[in-house]
Amino acid sequence: EAQVTQNPRYLITVTGKKLTVTCSQNMNHEYMSWYRQDPGLGLRQIYYSMNVEVTDKGDVPEGYKVSRKEKRNFPLILESPSPNQTSLYFCASTGARTGELFFGEGSRLTVL
Amino acid sequence: GENVEQHPSTLSVQEGDSAVIKCTYSDSASNYFPWYKQELGKRPQLIIDIRSNVGEKKDQRIAVTLNKTAKHFSLHITETQPEDSAVYFCAAGGNAGNMLTFGGGTRLMVKP
Numbered sequence: 731e732a733q734v735t736q737n738p739r740y741l742i743t744v745t746g747k748k749l750t751v752t753c754s755q756n757m758n759h760e761y762m763s764w765y766r767q768d769p770g771l772g773l774r775q776i777y778y779s780m781n782v783e784v785t786d787k788g789d790v791p792e793g794y795k796v797s798r799k800e801k802r803n804f805p806l807i808l809e810s811p812s813p814n815q816t817s818l819y820f821c822a823s824t825g826a827r828t829g830e831l832f833f834g835e836g837s838r839l840t841v842l
Numbered sequence: 843g844e845n846v847e848q849h850p851s852t853l854s855v856q857e858g859d860s861a862v863i864k865c866t867y868s869d870s871a872s873n874y875f876p877w878y879k880q881e882l883g884k885r886p887q888l889i890i891d892i893r894s895n896v897g898e899k900k901d902q903r904i905a906v907t908l909n910k911t912a913k914h915f916s917l918h919i920t921e922t923q924p925e926d927s928a929v930y931f932c933a934a935g936g937n938a939g940n941m942l943t944f945g946g947g948t949r950l951m952v953k954p
Contacts, residue, residue: 765944770947771946772846772848772931772944772945772946772947773886773931773944774944775943820886829874830888830891831876831878831888833886833887835884835885
């Protein structure tokens with residue numbers, strides 16, 4: 731089954747404690763990205779990757795890091811989380827020539 | 843960069859009525875305009891998209907229209923049903939899903 735898998739789905743953490751949200755896709759997609767969803771603000775892109783070892787900033791990259799060492803994985807790293815990073819996070823992937831974004835199930839992060 | 847505005851933010855209709863959601867975009871280079879539906883607690887999923895070489899596209903009860911001159915596009919849902927209740931996002935960008943900017947979302951409520 732074609733899918734994008736994120737973990738963890740829910741996480742409560744404290745300010746400054748490093749965390750990683752993993753994302754994996756099994757569709758051999760070149761392109762992967764991370765979004766955060768906040769009420770009234772839609773889906774805002776954090777980082778994206780066009781292929782292995784190729785990453786770039788989206789609209790709201792501050793406080794986040796990513797890496798793309800393998801085609802299927804695109805983890806999101808919060809080195810020192812702060813309360814304003816409390817949000818719902820989505821990973822997504824798409825093929826190089828298609829338009830449809832396939833989203834993961836989302837990771838709800840709360841930073842106290 | 844691209845800026846996408848979406849209206850209204852909430853929309854309530856009676857079952858069987860039509861619903862229209864409108865979006866405007868700023869970058870005349872954008873040529874791909876998808877719409878995503880997000881049911882409560884679920885991931886966004888593509889419901890319809892349109893590219894700049896067409897003005898209208900239909901898929902059963904949903905249709906999208908595009909006016910490139912005015913830089914706006916709209917989603918039309920006819921004969922609404924309770925299962926149409928969800929948050930709808932418009933987006934604009936390049937040919938593929940990798941360069942999309944999303945609108946702020948519209949919460950559609952269909953009353954039985």
